[in-house]
Amino acid sequence: MKPILKGILWAVIGFTGGAGLLTLVRLALGMSLWDLEPAISVGYIFGLTGWLLGVGVWDYWARAWFGLPLKKFEANGLSRYFSFNLDHKVIGLQYLAVFFFMLLTGGLFAMLMRLELMRPGREFMDPAVYNQIMSLHGIFMIAVAVAVIIGSFGNYIVPLMIGADDMAFPRLNALSFWLTPLVPLLLLSSLFFGGWDSGWTAYAPLSVTNRTGQLFYNLAFMTLGLSSIVGAVNFLTTVLTKRAPGLTWGRLPIFVWSIIATAILSLLATNFIFVVLLLATLERIAGMAFFNPAGGGNPILYQHLFWFYSHPAVYVMALPGLGVVLEVIAHFSRKPLFAYKWAVAGFLGITALSFTVWAHHMFTTGMPESRTAFMFTTELISIPTGFIFLSALGTIWQGRLRLNTPMLFGLAVIVNFLIGGITGIFLADVPTDIQLQDTFWVVAHFHYTIVSTQIFGLVAAIYYWLPKFTGRMYSERLGKIHFWWMFVTFNTTFLPMFWLGLNGMNRRVAQYPAPLGDVNMWVSLNAFLLGASFAFFVVLIALAWVRGPRAVSNPWAARTLEWQTASPPPHDNFPREPKVVGAPYDYGVPDSTHAIVPAADSGND
Amino acid sequence: MKRHLLYAGLLWIILTAIGEYAAFNAKFFTAGAAAEAVIVDDAFRLLMLLGTPVFTFVLAGLVYSVLAFRARSESIEDGPPIRSSRTVTWLWLVITSGLAIFIFFNPGVKGLNELNANPNADLVVQVQARKWAWKLTYPEYNVTIEDASELVLPVNRRVKFEITSADVIHAFWVPAFRMKIDAMPGQTNVLYITPNQLSASSQNDFNLRVQCAELCGTGHARMRAQVRVVEQSEFEAWLAGQ
Numbered sequence: 001m002k003p004i005l006k007g008i009l010w011a012v013i014g015f016t017g018g019a020g021l022l023t024l025v026r027l028a029l030g031m032s033l034w035d036l037e038p039a040i041s042v043g044y045i046f047g048l049t050g051w052l053l054g055v056g057v058w059d060y061w062a063r064a065w066f067g068l069p070l071k072k073f074e075a076n077g078l079s080r081y082f083s084f085n086l087d088h089k090v091i092g093l094q095y096l097a098v099f100f101f102m103l104l105t106g107g108l109f110a111m112l113m114r115l116e117l118m119r120p121g122r123e124f125m126d127p128a129v130y131n132q133i134m135s136l137h138g139i140f141m142i143a144v145a146v147a148v149i150i151g152s153f154g155n156y157i158v159p160l161m162i163g164a165d166d167m168a169f170p171r172l173n174a175l176s177f178w179l180t181p182l183v184p185l186l187l188l189s190s191l192f193f194g195g196w197d198s199g200w201t202a203y204a205p206l207s208v209t210n211r212t213g214q215l216f217y218n219l220a221f222m223t224l225g226l227s228s229i230v231g232a233v234n235f236l237t238t239v240l241t242k243r244a245p246g247l248t249w250g251r252l253p254i255f256v257w258s259i260i261a262t263a264i265l266s267l268l269a270t271n272f273i274f275v276v277l278l279l280a281t282l283e284r285i286a287g288m289a290f291f292n293p294a295g296g297g298n299p300i301l302y303q304h305l306f307w308f309y310s311h312p313a314v315y316v317m318a319l320p321g322l323g324v325v326l327e328v329i330a331h332f333s334r335k336p337l338f339a340y341k342w343a344v345a346g347f348l349g350i351t352a353l354s355f356t357v358w359a360h361h362m363f364t365t366g367m368p369e370s371r372t373a374f375m376f377t378t379e380l381i382s383i384p385t386g387f388i389f390l391s392a393l394g395t396i397w398q399g400r401l402r403l404n405t406p407m408l409f410g411l412a413v414i415v416n417f418l419i420g421g422i423t424g425i426f427l428a429d430v431p432t433d434i435q436l437q438d439t440f441w442v443v444a445h446f447h448y449t450i451v452s453t454q455i456f457g458l459v460a461a462i463y464y465w466l467p468k469f470t471g472r473m474y475s476e477r478l479g480k481i482h483f484w485w486m487f488v489t490f491n492t493t494f495l496p497m498f499w500l501g502l503n504g505m506n507r508r509v510a511q512y513p514a515p516l517g518d519v520n521m522w523v524s525l526n527a528f529l530l531g532a533s534f535a536f537f538v539v540l541i542a543l544a545w546v547r548g549p550r551a552v553s554n555p556w557a558a559r560t561l562e563w564q565t566a567s568p569p570p571h572d573n574f575p576r577e578p579k580v581v582g583a584p585y586d587y588g589v590p591d592s593t594h595a596i597v598p599a600a601d602s603g604n605d
Numbered sequence: 606m607k608r609h610l611l612y613a614g615l616l617w618i619i620l621t622a623i624g625e626y627a628a629f630n631a632k633f634f635t636a637g638a639a640a641e642a643v644i645v646d647d648a649f650r651l652l653m654l655l656g657t658p659v660f661t662f663v664l665a666g667l668v669y670s671v672l673a674f675r676a677r678s679e680s681i682e683d684g685p686p687i688r689s690s691r692t693v694t695w696l697w698l699v700i701t702s703g704l705a706i707f708i709f710f711n712p713g714v715k716g717l718n719e720l721n722a723n724p725n726a727d728l729v730v731q732v733q734a735r736k737w738a739w740k741l742t743y744p745e746y747n748v749t750i751e752d753a754s755e756l757v758l759p760v761n762r763r764v765k766f767e768i769t770s771a772d773v774i775h776a777f778w779v780p781a782f783r784m785k786i787d788a789m790p791g792q793t794n795v796l797y798i799t800p801n802q803l804s805a806s807s808q809n810d811f812n813l814r815v816q817c818a819e820l821c822g823t824g825h826a827r828m829r830a831q832v833r834v835v836e837q838s839e840f841e842a843w844l845a846g847q
Contacts, residue, residue, distance in 0.1 A: 198820060199820050203774055338688070341696050365786075369721070370718065390697045415663075434784060506778065506818045514811070575638060589686040598606050
C-alpha cells in the first residue's frame with residue numbers, strides 16, 4: 001500500500017500547487033482570486049502528474065533521467081499488486097480488479113434505477129438524483145466495456161499467446177494502468193459537487209451549463225482516454241515486435257487479432273473524445289463558445305466529434321469479447337476455427353468501416369439529408385460482422401462440442417449478439433430510427449450488443465483462463481448454474497425492453513406513462529435477479545481462487561501457447577523462447593503442432 | 606453429413622415459418638395516428654420479415670449443433686479438420702451483402718423518399734422547447750400558448766412543425782405519429798406530420814403525447830403535452846377561444 005499512499009500524498013501536493021499557481025496568475029491578472037472549476041481543472045493536471053510520479057513513475061522510471069539509481073521492485077507477494085509493477089500478468093490482474101469493481105458498482109447503480117422504475121410515478125428518488133445515478137451507471141459501464149477485456153486479458157494473455165516474455169513497453173503498461181483508478185475516483189467525487197445529469201453522452205449545451213459535477217466526468221473520461229491511447233500503442237508494438245519465431249500473421253490466435261483491431265480503433269479514435277471534452281471543459285471554465293450558438297458555435301459539432309470516437313468505441317467494446325468467443329468456440333469444438341481468414345477480415349473490416357458510420361447516432365438532429373450516406377455505411381458494417389457469425393457457426397458444425405462453462409457463455413454471446421445485431425438494423429434504417437431513436441428499443445439494443453460481447457465475453461474469459469492465472473479450477477456444476485441464471489435473466493430483463501420502446505417509453509426517464517407499469521415491474525424484478533447472478537459469480541470465482549482443486553497446466557488440452565507453460569506462468573512466461581511451427585487451431589489434423597516450448601534444461605545451444 | 610444438413614434445414618424452416626407468421630400478424634406498435642405512421646410501421650414490419658430468417662438461420666444452426674454434435678464421452682476427441690469452404694464463405698458473402706444493400710434501398714431510401722415527398726403544408730405550428738415546457742405558436746392565426754398542456758391539431762391536414770429550443774437540446778416526439786426531431790438551440794428543424802385519426806375525447810391515448818426525447822435535465826421525463834386531434838371546425842373554434 002505504501003506506493004499508493006505516496007501517490008496520494010504527491011497528488012495532493014500537486015493539486016494544491018496547481019490550484020495555487022492559478023491563484024497567483026489570477027492575482028497577477030487582477031481577476032477574482034478564486035473560481036472553482038478552473039482551480040479544479042488546473043489542479044487536476046498537476047495532481048495527476050503528482051499521482052503518477054508518486055505511485056512509481058519517479059522511483060522506477062524517472063530517477064534514471066536525472067542520473068539517479070532506480071528503486072528495486074517488489075518481487076513477490078500480494079504487495080506487487082499495490083505497486084508500480086512491470087509484469088504484464090500483474091498488470092492484467094490489476095486491471096481486472098479495478099474494472100470488476102467498476103462493473104459491480106455500475107451494476108448497483110442499475111439496481112437503483114430499476115428500483116425507481118418499478119412503478120410509473122415518482123417513487124424513491126428525486127428525478128435529479130435519478131439522472132445522476134443513470135449518468136453514473138452509463139459512464140461506469142462504458143469505462144468497463146472499453147477496458148476490462150483488453151486491459152486484463154489483453155495484458156495477461158496476449159504476451160503469452162505470442163510467446164513473449166512481456167509487453168513491448170512494460171513501464172508504459174504500468175503507467176496506463178495507474179491512470180485508471182482515478183476514473184472511478186473522479187466519477188464518484190462528482191457526487192460531492194452536485195453530480196451531473198447529462199448522461200454518459202454529455203451533450204452540449206446541457207453539459208456546459210449544468211453543475212460542477214460535470215467537470216469531474218470530463219476529467220475522468222479524458223483520463224480514461226489517455227490510458228486507452230497509451231495502452232493501444234503498447235499492444236500494437238507488442239504484437240508487431242515480440243512474436244515468437246514462426247508466429248506469422250496467419251498463425252496468430254484470433255483473440256490476438258481482435259486485440260489488434262481494438263488497439264487500432266483506440267489509437268485512432270480516442271483522440272476525438274479527448275478533444276471534444278477538452279473543448280467542452282474550456283467552454284465551461286474559459287468562456288469559449290464552441291458549441292454555443294449565441295457565441296457563434298454549434299451544438300451539433302459536439303455530437304459529430306463525440307460520435308467520431310464513440311461509435312468506433314462501440315467496437316472497442318465488442319471486438320475483444322468476440323475474440324474471446326471465437327477462441328473459446330474453436331478450442332471447445334475441437335475443430336480448426338472455420339474460415340479463419342474471413343474472421344480476421346471481419347475484425348479488420350469492422351475496424352475500417354466503424355470510422356464511417358458515426359452520424360447514424362444523429363438521424364433526428366435535423367442534419368441535412370446526408371442521412372442516406374450514413375445509413376448505407378451502417379448497413380455495410382453488418383457484412384464483416386456477419387463473418388464472425390460465419391466463423392462461429394462453421395466451427396461448431398460437426399465439432400465435438402465440449403459444453404463446459406466457458407463454451408456455454410461463448411455460445412450465449414452468439415445468440416445475444418445476434419439479437420443485438422438484428423435489432424440494430426432497425427436503428428440503421430432511417431424511417432424506423434426516427435421512431436425508435438432515444439427509446440427503450442435503443443437501450444435494449446445496446447445492452448444486447450455490449451453486455452453480450454464485453455460482459456458475457458469477460459465471464460467466458462474468466463472461466464476459460466482462471467486455471468491459467470490461479471492454477472486452480474472452478475466448480476463446473478456451479479459454473480453451469482451461474483450460466484443458466486445469468487443467460488435466462490439477461491434475456492428476461494432486456495427482451496421486454498424492446499416492447500417498452502415500441503410502446504412509447506423513451507430512455508433516461510425516472511417517470512413514464514402508467515400503462516407501461518406492469519412490464520417495467522417485470523423488467524425490474526428480473527434485473528434484480530440478473531444483478532444477483534453477479535454476486536453468485538463473485539463468490540464462485542473467489543471460492544475457486546482460494547480453494548479450488550489444483551488445475552493441470554493445460555486443463556482444456558488447448559493448442560495455443562499460453563497453455564504450454566506452467567499455471568500461473570513464471571515471471572518470464574516460458575523457460576526458453578518458444579518456436580511456432582503450425583496453425584493454432586488445427587484440431588484433428590494428424591501430427592500437427594502449433595508451437596514447441598523447449599524445456600529450461602534442454603541444453604545450452 | 607447430408608442427414609445433419611437436412612435436419613438442421615428442417616429446423617430452420619419450421620422456426621422461420623413460426624417467426625414469419627408472428628411477424629406478419631403481430632401488432633408491434635400502439636395505434637398510429639398519422640399518415641406518416643404507416644410508412645414507419647410498414648418499414649418496421651418489412652425489416653422484421655427480412656430479419657426473421659437470418660435470426661432463425663443462426664439459431665437453428667447453433668441449437669442443432671449443440672444437440673447433435675455435443676461430445677458424448679469424457680475423453681477429448683477431435684472433430685474433422687475442416688478449415689474453410691469456398692462455397693460456404695462466398696455464398697455467405699453474397700447473401701449477406703445482398704440483404705444489407707436491399708434493406709438500404711427498401712425500406713431505407715424508399716421510406717425516406719416517402720417521408721420527404723411533399724413539402725407543402727396546410728398549417729404551420731412553431732414549437733419552442735425550453736426547460737421544461739413547450740411553447741406553441743400558430744403564426745397564421747396569431748395564437749401563442751406558453752407552457753402548453755396540449756397540442757391541438759386538425760385532422761387530415763398536413764402540418765409543418767418548425768421546431769427550435771431556447772436553451773439546451775430537446776426533442777419533439779409524438780409516439781403515435783412515429784415522428785421525432787431534435788429541438789436545437791440556434792437552429793430551426795422542420796417536421797411534416799399529417800394526423801389522420803380523431804382523438805377519442807373519452808380516453809387519453811398515452812402515446813398521443815408530445816414527449817421530450819432528448820435528455821435535458823431534471824424535468825426531462827415530465828416534459829410532455831397531450832395531443833388532441835379534432836375536426837377542422839372544432840379546431841377553428843378552439844383557436845378562436847385562445
